[in-house]
Amino acid sequence: MALYVQKFGGTSVGSVERIKAVAEKVKRFRDEGHQVVVVVSAMSGETNRLIDLASQINDEPTPREMDMLVSTGEQVTSSLLAMALHKLDVAATSYTGGQVGIQTDSAYTRARIQRIETDDIQADLDDGQVVVVAGFQGVDDEGNITTLGRGGSDTTGVALAAALKADECQIYTDVDGVYTTDPRVCSKAQRLSSITVEEMLELASLGSKVLQIRAVEFAGKYNVPLRVLSSFEDGPGTLIVAEEEEASMEEPLISGIAFTSSEAKLTLLNTPDVPGVASKILGPIADANIEIDMIVQNVAPAGDYTDFTFTVAKSDFKQTRSILQDQVIPALGGGELRGDENIAKVSLVGVGMRSHAGVASKMFRVLADENINIRMVSTSEIKISVVIDEKQMELAVRALHSAFGLDKDSIQGE
Amino acid sequence: MALYVQKFGGTSVGSVERIKAVAEKVKRFRDEGHQVVVVVSAMSGETNRLIDLASQINDEPTPREMDMLVSTGEQVTSSLLAMALHKLDVAATSYTGGQVGIQTDSAYTRARIQRIETDDIQADLDDGQVVVVAGFQGVDDEGNITTLGRGGSDTTGVALAAALKADECQIYTDVDGVYTTDPRVCSKAQRLSSITVEEMLELASLGSKVLQIRAVEFAGKYNVPLRVLSSFEDGPGTLIVAEEEEASMEEPLISGIAFTSSEAKLTLLNTPDVPGVASKILGPIADANIEIDMIVQNVAPAGDYTDFTFTVAKSDFKQTRSILQDQVIPALGGGELRGDENIAKVSLVGVGMRSHAGVASKMFRVLADENINIRMVSTSEIKISVVIDEKQMELAVRALHSAFGLDKDSIQGE
Incomplete structure (x- = not known):
């Protein structure tokens, strides 16, 4: 019982x-x-x-x-x-x-x-x-x-x-479980029999809306075995477990691929690299209750100018651009604004990444082979996200899905 | 305040x-x-x-x-x-x-x-x-x-x-208050500026559905001044008060006339007048959760036979008739069943009735003048109800409304 x-x-x-x-x-x-x-x-x-x-x-x-x-x-x-x-x-x-x-x-x-x-x-x-x-x-x-x-x-x-x-x-x-990626984009996507809480959190925050993030966090915190199943058909669904309980002997490198085209990118070029420049750029945006996702900052070799790039929701793009133009650039005393609404973010998620070097380089190679230009990169311990041209999003997802061994006929034991 | x-x-x-x-x-x-x-x-x-x-x-x-x-x-x-x-x-x-x-x-x-x-x-x-x-x-x-x-x-x-x-x-x-009777039946019906709790209870139980009976009882018990008003137009409405507070100096004899055609009448004629005959008749009906309203019993002069008449909701008529035919008459050892679905009950209500004799005789005379035959009578301290032919209900209401001085131009001080 x-x-x-x-x-x-x-x-x-x-x-x-x-x-x-x-x-x-x-x-x-x-x-x-x-x-x-x-x-x-x-x-x-x-x-x-x-x-x-x-x-x-x-x-x-x-x-x-x-x-x-x-x-x-x-x-x-x-x-x-x-x-x-x-x-x-x-x-x-x-x-x-x-x-x-x-x-x-x-x-x-x-x-x-x-x-x-x-x-x-x-x-x-x-x-x-x-x-x-x-x-x-x-x-x-x-x-x-x-x-x-x-x-x-x-x-x-x-x-x-x-x-x-x-x-x-x-x-x-x-839906009948958590998939390696969206089956509507990649027909070879398959249901995962299990996934770790951390992976699920990365996938959920990246746009796989199967479960509410807070519920997954809660499950992780209190070690509650969580299973996603279909209401409409019988099946084992996907079990979301704490990492140490992960059942699979041979853990796959990557568990899933998330993607979204709901963000837009803004870049400030040639901004004077004064102390606290990042907070001077992002402060007024946060004050307007605009959420920022990815952030990348490059400092010029000479060290006196910086390029600063970040993404926001497409719906916040115009307001963010105005804040940068009207408040931030004058306050910083210079800078050139670039914006791009036609971007997509594609992310590889997997706890296996931790113990395997070379995931990033393999990802970049796969995308290069498809002539997909990478505009921005951001990484966490179990995730690599790249920003690419929105038109190439589905191509990128399918190529990565196949290259990382997620296609239906390449994983066993499901 | x-x-x-x-x-x-x-x-x-x-x-x-x-x-x-x-x-x-x-x-x-x-x-x-x-x-x-x-x-x-x-x-x-x-x-x-x-x-x-x-x-x-x-x-x-x-x-x-x-x-x-x-x-x-x-x-x-x-x-x-x-x-x-x-x-x-x-x-x-x-x-x-x-x-x-x-x-x-x-x-x-x-x-x-x-x-x-x-x-x-x-x-x-x-x-x-x-x-x-x-x-x-x-x-x-x-x-x-x-x-x-x-x-x-x-x-x-x-x-x-x-x-x-x-x-x-x-x-x-x-509605904008409590009326002397239903204005849809009697165009001379008028709003009462006040009415006692007891009168309101009699009117409510007789089919004037302005207020829930329990609420009126509650108001009476706890001496809460209760006012019925219209949501849609401004006006003083009708105040429902404990009797001692009744404002009017010259209390009208009758406050209102209630009527309903939702009941049916059943009569057992020539039933042996054994002890407990009433409970033998009504017991099986109550057991079937059928509510009985008016009850009249006449004992024959010789004292060995009784006529027993009562009313139930029209919707319970057929079931009640079956119970009488199949259970009660055999148990009593005799009796002849009559039923009538085409009846109406008309009731005069007023606390003034207590101190004025002759309300009943005036009511019967008014109905006789209109050639309305009374089939059943029931009285309480502040109410007289008669059962008549359903077809004559509206005529009876209008005649009584006029005869008891309730018509619009006959009450002052409204």
């Missing part, structure tokens, strides 16, 4: 039929003798419906009232799923986040879980009940309803699994 | 525009320096939408899960109204029933309020906040969400007014 926390997202509970299908799936686990806690999102479309109502009433609703409003979506699903389980003669009780003892801070719309009181859930489980929990929400110390931010139901699931010391937290989504 | 509890029903908050209009109305009270607690229902249609979702999943959902589900409707409205107040620069905070300290028993879908902890509300009011409360709901001692039954938002309003010792509980609806 195992204890599973199972999280079903909005698409998985998007209709009466799908809620019934989730109940059938949960019942199969109960029939096998397992204990089950189910975390549900709002039915797909419901959260947007509520946000739309709010926006018709107040263009700047307070975060507290937004949480009061949108938290109802998950509550509705939780009660409907309990009813669907009852229909199958499965004992079940639904709870809001607050009822089930999920205590958060008071940072409305992006609250953080502080503690979970599991006594009541454990009593229900011991009593043979399936416990259905409205995801994405909790209450603060004063009993106000809070939400954990978009995708927060994943976090609810992992946090409950950690608090209950569950055997596995299963995240049911509309 | 007064403290008002204002309750707005589903139609009054049925759209974004109407929620904004409610916010404007609340703001006017705040601008005059009053403290305001607002109780809201679900937006019209929302509760039915949720019930429909449930019915697609489980034809017999548990009451606990139904309460978990439908209570979200009021929560949504409460947060939207708080946002609308914020938009008008009115400080406001929304709360669920549980958050605001409404403790109930655990009778899901028809819970009764046991106590209200008003400290937090009072603190908010003293802080200049409008307190917006999701009506119709509370929590039991274990923190489970409960609802107070259909129309329970009225009860929430009155209970909060009692607990807070409010100066007035204002129930905003889609």
Whole structure:
């Protein structure tokens, strides 16, 4: 007998039929003798419906009232799923986040879980009940309803699994696992049977939106075995594990390739290399709440001029360019501005990189062989990212996927 | 400065525009320096939408899960109204029933309020906040969400007014007050400026659906001044007061005329008049959860046979007839069954009746003058009900309305 926390997202509970299908799936686990806690999102479309109502009433609703409003979506699903389980003669009780003892801070719309009181859930489980929990929400110390931010139901699931010391937290989504890269771009992409938390974090932050980053961090921190599976078809999915538990004997060099064309690049050439130049460039941009991703700085050999390049979201490109032109260049006393919106970032991710030299040089060679020009490079311990021309992104992904042995027929043991 | 509890029903908050209009109305009270607690229902249609979702999943959902589900409707409205107040620069905070300290028993879908902890509300009011409360709901001692039954938002309003010792509980609806009778049937019907709790109870139970009966009882018990007003137009509405406070010097004999054609009549003729005959007749019907309204029993002069007549809802007529035919008559050892679905009940209500003889005889004379045959009579201290042919109902209402001086041009001081 195992204890599973199972999280079903909005698409998985998007209709009466799908809620019934989730109940059938949960019942199969109960029939096998397992204990089950189910975390549900709002039915797909419901959260947007509520946000739309709010926006018709107040263009700047307070975060507290937004949480009061949108938290109802998950509550509705939780009660409907309990009813669907009852229909199958499965004992079940639904709870809001607050009822089930999920205590958060008071940072409305992006609250953080502080503690979970599991006594009541454990009593229900011991009593043979399936416990259905409205995801994405909790209450603060004063009993106000809070939400954990978009995708927060994943976090609810992992946090409950950690608090209950569950055997596995299963995240049911509309994909059947984590892939080596996006199958829509590379037809030879394949599902990974397992991946480490760190790799998953790099892939998630780079644009593979299977799981919310915070949930993965949480799983890593509390050592919760996390599995991504499909709601709609049976299969083993992808297990996300702490590195030391990685099952595969022969660890592949690279686990996956992430890519995005949602960024733009800005370069300041020939800026006087005064002390603190980087903060003088990035400070005004951060003040405007613009997030910066990659940063590269080259100092000229003579040491008195510097070239400074960084990327921002495409949607922030124009505003960032104005800030540089109007504030930063005058403040620095010189510099020449270049911008490029037609870029893509392609990243290799893999813990194997740590112990293998030569990943970067192999990556550059593969791209050179395809006549792909590298504009920018950034590395971390388990990741190498390059910025290239947006038009060459898919070509780069496919060439790297093949060269690093990720193509369907080249990995075994799946 | 007064403290008002204002309750707005589903139609009054049925759209974004109407929620904004409610916010404007609340703001006017705040601008005059009053403290305001607002109780809201679900937006019209929302509760039915949720019930429909449930019915697609489980034809017999548990009451606990139904309460978990439908209570979200009021929560949504409460947060939207708080946002609308914020938009008008009115400080406001929304709360669920549980958050605001409404403790109930655990009778899901028809819970009764046991106590209200008003400290937090009072603190908010003293802080200049409008307190917006999701009506119709509370929590039991274990923190489970409960609802107070259909129309329970009225009860929430009155209970909060009692607990807070409010100066007035204002129930905003889609009518502008309580009328002497239904204006759709009698064009000379007029709004009453005030009515006693007892009269209101008789009118409500007889089919004038302006207010939930429990709310009126509650108002009477805790001596809460209750006012029914229109959400959509300004006006004084109707004040519902304890009898001793009735303002009018010259109390009218009759306050209003209620009527309904939703009942059917059954008669057992020539039943042996054995001891306990009434319970032998009505017991099996009560066992089938059929509610009985009027009851009349005549004993034959010789004393050995009795005629027994009673009314039930038209929808229960066929089942009641079967029970009488198949169980009651055989058990009693005789009796002849008559049924009539084409009846109407017309009732005069008024506390003035107590001190004035002759109301009944005047009523019967008025009906006789219109050639209306009375089939059944039932009286209470402040009410006389007659059962007549359904086809003559409207004629009877208009004749009585005029004869008892209720027509528009015959009452002064409105």
